[in-house]
Amino acid sequence: xxxxxxxxxxxxxxxxxxxxxxxxxxxxxxxxxxxxxxxxxxxxxxxxxxxxxxxxxxxxxxxxxxxxxxxxxxxxxxxxxxxxxxxxxxxxxxxxxxxxxxxxxxxxxxxxxxxxxxxxxxxxxxxxxxxxxxxxxxxxxxxxxxxxxxxxxxxxxxxxxxxxxxx
Amino acid sequence: xxxxxxxxxxxxxxxxxxxxxxxxxxxxxxxxxxxxxxxxxxxxxxxxxxxxxxxxxxxxxxxxxxxxxxxxxxxxxxxxxxxxxxxxxxxxxxxxxxxxxxxxxxxxxxxxxxxxxxxxxxxxxxxxxxxxxxxxxxxxxxxxxxxxxxxxxxxxxxxxxxxxxxxxxxxxxxxxxxxxxxx
Numbered sequence: 332x333x334x335x336x337x338x339x340x341x342x343x344x345x346x347x348x349x350x351x352x353x354x355x356x357x358x359x360x361x362x363x364x365x366x367x368x369x370x371x372x373x374x375x376x377x378x379x380x381x382x383x384x385x386x387x388x389x390x391x392x393x394x395x396x397x398x399x400x401x402x403x404x405x406x407x408x409x410x411x412x413x414x415x416x417x418x419x420x421x422x423x424x425x426x427x428x429x430x431x432x433x434x435x436x437x438x439x440x441x442x443x444x445x446x447x448x449x450x451x452x453x454x455x456x457x458x459x460x461x462x463x464x465x466x467x468x469x470x471x472x473x474x475x476x477x478x479x480x481x482x483x484x485x486x487x488x489x490x491x492x493x494x495x496x497x498x
Numbered sequence: 499x500x501x502x503x504x505x506x507x508x509x510x511x512x513x514x515x516x517x518x519x520x521x522x523x524x525x526x527x528x529x530x531x532x533x534x535x536x537x538x539x540x541x542x543x544x545x546x547x548x549x550x551x552x553x554x555x556x557x558x559x560x561x562x563x564x565x566x567x568x569x570x571x572x573x574x575x576x577x578x579x580x581x582x583x584x585x586x587x588x589x590x591x592x593x594x595x596x597x598x599x600x601x602x603x604x605x606x607x608x609x610x611x612x613x614x615x616x617x618x619x620x621x622x623x624x625x626x627x628x629x630x631x632x633x634x635x636x637x638x639x640x641x642x643x644x645x646x647x648x649x650x651x652x653x654x655x656x657x658x659x660x661x662x663x664x665x666x667x668x669x670x671x672x673x674x675x676x677x678x679x680x681x
């Protein structure tokens with residue numbers, strides 16, 4: 332009997348010599364989520380920025396097409412006289428589509444295609460806005476074409492890349 | 499039956515008699531036993547793992563890595579390709595206006611005791627189409643440690659989100675287990 336007690340005591344020492352873990356592991360549920368949204372896209376048009384016919388003067392000048400087609404003006408240096416400018420001129424637009432109510436920004440890249448004596452400014456093609464509940468934003472803009480002195484008759488065309496991105 | 503008892507008794511006596519005569523046939527020594535009751539390990543979820551808005555890549559499969567930086571004490575996002583990035587402002591979801599964030603949990607246990615955190619190697623979100631390889635931030639190897647004197651440790655679970663081109667728009671979600679264990 333004594334031997335049995337000693338054995339139990341020894342076992343007890345072994346049993347309690349370690350740390351007692353009432354609960355040595357636990358698990359909790361975590362949630363992972365993501366929202367896939369529509370890629371942003373941009374569609375140029377339906378109309379391009381058009382300045383129509385311009386009669387250049389010897390001193391050069393500039394032509395401005397407003398964003399609402401209601402204002403078409405030339406400065407004094409390029410005034411060819413009444414009735415000779417503005418023929419067929421109109422503003423331009425592009426439409427951005429994407430996620431509903433998303434904030435976006437858009438910008439015009441470098442303008443190419445014009446001779447060195449002619450430049451085009453299109454500040455309205457760069458900016459920011461919100462796509463609204465329909466996920467769409469149409470931007471209408473005009474521009475100013477500046478014609479240097481001595482530019483001969485002929486067609487002028489320019490191009491640039493319009494870029495839109497989520498903010 | 500009686501014969502068997504006799505044999506057993508004789509055998510027992512024989513064994514007893516064969517034992518040497520000892521001057522001291524028993525001994526004793528003070529033994530001690532001790533126990534230390536420690537705190538049960540527990541997990542308290544604080545926030546979910548949320549990637550916010552993601553744009554599928556134009557082709558192939560893209561990834562979004564989301565992890566917590568112990569240097570800046572903020573969540574870090576990396577989109578590959580970068581076109582998957584919906585933009586800084588649009589990362590906030592309209593319904594709750596929160597930015598993408600790692601899952602934040604508080605693990606509590608006995609101070610000075612080491613522990614390990616484990617998460618699944620990969621989880622598939624619902625509806626199917628997106629998977630996440632979760633890991634404990636800031637690196638995959640720091641998935642445990644030793645409970646400090648306060649007994650609680652902040653754990654951040656991030657992961658790599660895998661999205662294929664053409665993944666339909668929508669909300670994707672799933673629950674997964676985070677396990678904390680004493681080592």
